[in-house]
Amino acid sequence: xxxxxxxxxxxxxxxxxxxxxxxxxxxxxxxxxxxxxxxxxxxxxxxxxxxxxxxxxxxxxxxxxxxxxxxxxxxxxxxxxxxxxxxxxxxxxxx
Amino acid sequence: xxxxxxxxxxxxxxxxxxxxxxxxxxxxxxxxxxxxxxxxxxxxxxxxxxxxxxxxxxxxxxxxxxxxxxxxxxxxxxxxxxxxxxxxxxxxxxxxxxxxxxxxxxxxxxxxxxxxxxxxxxxxxxxxxxxxxxxxxxxxxxxxxxxxxxxxxxxxxxxxxxxxxxxxxxxxxxxxxxxxxxxxxxxxxxxxxxxxxxxxxxxxxxxxxxxxxxxxxxxxxxxxxxxxxxxxxxxxxxxxxxxxxxxxxxxxxxxxxxxxxxxxxxxxxxxxxxxxxxxxxxxxxxxxxxxxxxxxxxxxxxxxxxxxxxxxxxxxxxxxxxxxxxxxxxxxxxxxxxxxxxxxxxxxxxxxxxxxxxxxxxxxxxxxxxxxxxxxxxxxxxxxxxxxxxxxxxxxxxxxxxx
Numbered sequence: 001x002x003x004x005x006x007x008x009x010x011x012x013x014x015x016x017x018x019x020x021x022x023x024x025x026x027x028x029x030x031x032x033x034x035x036x037x038x039x040x041x042x043x044x045x046x047x048x049x050x051x052x053x054x055x056x057x058x059x060x061x062x063x064x065x066x067x068x069x070x071x072x073x074x075x076x077x078x079x080x081x082x083x084x085x086x087x088x089x090x091x092x093x094x095x
Numbered sequence: 096x097x098x099x100x101x102x103x104x105x106x107x108x109x110x111x112x113x114x115x116x117x118x119x120x121x122x123x124x125x126x127x128x129x130x131x132x133x134x135x136x137x138x139x140x141x142x143x144x145x146x147x148x149x150x151x152x153x154x155x156x157x158x159x160x161x162x163x164x165x166x167x168x169x170x171x172x173x174x175x176x177x178x179x180x181x182x183x184x185x186x187x188x189x190x191x192x193x194x195x196x197x198x199x200x201x202x203x204x205x206x207x208x209x210x211x212x213x214x215x216x217x218x219x220x221x222x223x224x225x226x227x228x229x230x231x232x233x234x235x236x237x238x239x240x241x242x243x244x245x246x247x248x249x250x251x252x253x254x255x256x257x258x259x260x261x262x263x264x265x266x267x268x269x270x271x272x273x274x275x276x277x278x279x280x281x282x283x284x285x286x287x288x289x290x291x292x293x294x295x296x297x298x299x300x301x302x303x304x305x306x307x308x309x310x311x312x313x314x315x316x317x318x319x320x321x322x323x324x325x326x327x328x329x330x331x332x333x334x335x336x337x338x339x340x341x342x343x344x345x346x347x348x349x350x351x352x353x354x355x356x357x358x359x360x361x362x363x364x365x366x367x368x369x370x371x372x373x374x375x376x377x378x379x380x381x382x383x384x385x386x387x388x389x390x391x392x393x394x395x396x397x398x399x400x401x402x403x404x405x406x407x408x409x410x411x412x413x414x415x416x417x418x419x420x421x422x423x424x425x426x427x428x429x430x431x432x433x434x435x436x437x438x439x440x441x442x443x444x445x446x447x448x449x450x451x452x453x454x455x456x457x458x459x460x461x462x463x464x465x466x467x468x469x470x471x472x473x474x475x476x477x478x479x480x481x482x483x484x485x486x487x488x489x490x491x492x493x494x495x496x497x498x
Binding site: 024027053055056057059060063064066076079080082083084085086088089 | 324391392412417444
């Protein structure tokens with residue numbers, strides 16, 4: 001069973017590439033999440049402000065793209081991103 | 096459809112639905128069904144190749160008439176040759192010439208086969224193998240024969256798939272059992288206890304804990320979590336566990352050990368991420384050095400003070416080559432009677448509750464008690480009667496308060 005997740009590529013007002021993530025990311029849908037990141041070239045913002053859950057499989061996708069992403073996180077995700085060490089490598093902004 | 100063919104169909108259906116098949120192990124089942132296929136379709140050879148764990152190669156597993164394939168361990172890459180084409184396209188393939196141009200495996204033309212047909216074995220969307228049959232007389236296999244062969248292949252695929260899942264689960268559980276320390280090393284002043292609980296969703300996963308003596312009155316404590324679950328995560332866990340032990344003997348700084356582990360994991364384990372907390376307690380100085388790779392910090396409970404999370408810099412997880420160098424360790428006193436608790440995220444993370452609340456529940460549950468008591472308390476407070484979806488590892492170490 002796949003957990004509900006919508007992934008919408010777009011642009012921020014300043015022109016930066018954005019991937020908007022709505023729903024929950026877990027092992028059942030990380031492949032789709034990874035493919036969506038792969039589909040966007042260069043630097044991008046991963047907008048997780050409406051993402052309510054991110055498991056370690058989802059985190060591993062963020063780490064795999066750590067050199068080129070910035071993350072906007074919902075308050076629920078901030079501790080997850082902090083304890084995982086992602087916040088030491090990637091700019092993480094609260095939403 | 097003629098009378099003869101509908102009778103044949105009836106016999107094939109009976110052959111695959113026969114309830115006595117259920118009692119056979121996979122090897123015997125393959126053999127029995129091959130024999131039935133041979134009788135029903137009057138063919139000279141019938142062979143089953145199963146995919147290997149990578150899914151990239153087919154390995155001959157059972158045959159009638161091509162025994163050399165088994166003896167010689169024939170392997171066919173998915174995508175090449177006759178069986179490889181069947182596997183790649185997941186469609187039946189008929190051959191009316193068997194020679195160098197159509198098959199890779201010389202055994203087939205050396206056997207004198209003239210016509211062949213192969214069908215894919217697919218169960219629950221996974222390719223499990225290929226069934227092929229051959230005739231030494233020139234023969235055109237009819238659509239119906241191909242159809243019937245596919246029915247047999249579907250039955251074989253279901254059995255192979257179930258067998259594979261069962262074996263993988265059993266192997267992962269055995270691997271976990273054999274790698275987690277059966278008895279924790281005892282010392283007169285430090286007592287230890289641990290728990291490992293497989294997840295209800297994940298089954299046995301990639302969580303592990305480890306405790307070992309190090310030269311110079313030091314004890315190494317490890318807790319880690321390989322992303323993913325099942326056999327593949329357990330295998331990676333086993334390799335990381337022994338690599339970490341090897342580096343622990345060579346380097347005293349936990350951060351350096353995790354840096355080496357990162358390099359090893361990044362080089363050898365393709366696209367695998369693991370979080371690890373590695374602590375070294377100097378038992379004479381009662382001091383603990385600690386490095387964190389994407390892992391939540393241990394809890395320290397000192398008598399007379401509220402329990403707290405050990406303040407140590409957190410580096411990225413191992414496996415993506417993100418911090419082979421530049422990791423930093425923290426250091427903290429472990430006073431007389433103090434307890435240290437290491438854990439994996441399965442203990443504190445639940446979908447319906449944020450991580451901060453889980454961590455706070457844990458902090459409140461940890462008291463400077465004997466290690467076994469602490470494990471009981473923590474598991475009761477955080478798991479209680481709600482089974483955890485993800486696997487949980489917990490390790491508690493306490494310094495005896497007696498003088």
